[in-house]
Amino acid sequence: MDTFNIQIWNNDIEKYKSTETADRIALLSSANNPKLDSKSIFVNEDIFLHESHFHRSFLPVKMLRLALVAAVIVQALALPFDLTLDNEWELFKVAYKKNYGEEESNRRQIWEDNVRLIEKHNLEEDRGVHTYRLGMNEYGDMTNEEFARVMNGLIVHNKTSTNLFEPTMDPQDLPDSVDWRAKGYVTEIKNQGQCGSCWAFSTTGSLEGQHFKSTNKLVSLSEQNLMDCSKKQGNKGCQGGLMDNAFKYIEENKGIDTEQSYPYRAKNGKCHFKASDVGATETSHKDIQEGSESDLQQAAATIGPISVGIDASHSSFQLYRSGVYNEPRCSSKRLDHGVLVVGYGSEGSKDYWIVKNSWGKSWGMEGYIQMSRNKKNQCGIATNACYPVV
Known part of the structure; x- marks a missing residue:
């Protein structure tokens, strides 16, 4: 050269x-x-x-x-x-x-x-066929099947929620837009690497927000702690897990360590939690009514960042670059990826959720995606949503 x-x-x-x-x-x-x-x-x-x-x-x-x-x-x-x-x-x-x-x-x-x-998708977007654009990122050398298998580690099971979020506001009184990033509730974009640990990042993101709300201190929490130590609750490290299980672990364990004390390694390991390194605690967690975008909006407006499961199995999600993601093929039931709703808004007639991902800053809008809102629970964003109570 x-x-x-x-x-x-x-x-x-x-x-x-x-x-x-x-x-x-x-x-x-x-x-x-x-x-x-x-x-x-x-x-x-x-x-x-x-x-x-x-x-x-x-x-x-x-x-x-x-x-x-x-x-x-x-x-x-x-x-x-x-x-x-x-x-x-x-x-x-x-x-x-x-x-x-x-x-x-x-x-x-x-x-x-x-x-x-x-190139084909973006030419179609130029003609008004789509509402979002695609772009090359660090995952552009993976097939969609391979990508979904390696990166999407949400394991959803049937559950009976006994502790549901109860809306208290009239939907008409909710703000038109909310962004918890601007209020200091959200840590920097993280990168799970080639490990199906998305559920752990979704969990820490929601608890980081609630801990900030309670203490006015933003502390990055340890995903590796959850990966190594919450197997008893049903999680499987890089092979997948569920945010509810992770919240249950934190409650039973009386805390989760900080990212600094228990850094991320993108692989399964032995549990070495230390009570002296705890960065946040919670007393319980609540679920959003399954499938209710209205309840999710109220929670996102009044509580803070909310953990959600979505269908992220399509090439359009893997290669998303910008705009309001509208994927009619998305399932509202077959969820495979855990992410974090950090707000919502609208762009003209297009309502969207502001979603924090854990695939690094080269993906999407510096690590974020705007996902369609009020489109019949597209991609199942309100199907499996929850948050911790601090």
Whole structure:
């Protein structure tokens, strides 16, 4: 790689993460493009042929050209990848520190498929077909099936709620919008890595908010504590869990350790909870009436950040970039991912929930997504919602 390209990559890694696919391709389109004249044929980056390479006494020039064109066509048909994406692929690997080894070809093909999916969707969004845009992120080298299996670890079971949230306000009196981030209730975006621990991040997020409400101190709490220590309550670490189970553990354990004292490792481990490192406690937890977006709105307006389960199984969620996410294929029953509602609002006629995810800042709107609100409980956002009582 020459110095010019290294400089381009170093200068544009952050820009790459925040721009859409078509813009990224344009960003580096001038680098390494051979300047062909009328007597040149570019086969690939290793084969560059010019008419002067051959002596006219062997074959007529026209026959040479025909033979070379045929060779180009044969090689092009054999190439598995889109060569115009070479620079972007290399930049993707640098930006997200990817090193595939023997998996390179497979990951490249998956990535190209996702690039095409993103471009097609965004062209449709330009025509008004969709209300949100897709974009490349660090998960763009995973198939949707693989992604859902690895990242989405919510395990939902039938439950009978005996401690339900009871709305106390007239829905007409609720504010038009709420954002608990602006009031100091929400910690920075976290990243669960390739571990199905979403349920733990949803749990800590809600308790962090309630602890702040009670003490005026925002403390980041330990997801790893929940992963390692709440198996008795039914959770399975990276293999999945449920926020209700995690809240039950915190209640029975009389607290959860701080993130600083019990850092996240993105893998299962032995429990080493220390009572001296407790960062927050709770006395009980409450569930929102199943399927009621109205009750969820009131809880989100009056209580604080709320833990929720959703259907995040679609490619459109995996590659979401911005806008109000409206996925008609979403199920309100088959939930597979735990997230955190931190507010709500509207954009014109489009109502949405402000949702904090745990897939890092390269995903979505700096780690957040606006999910459709008042669309018949789309993606099941009000199907399994709960919060702790401090």
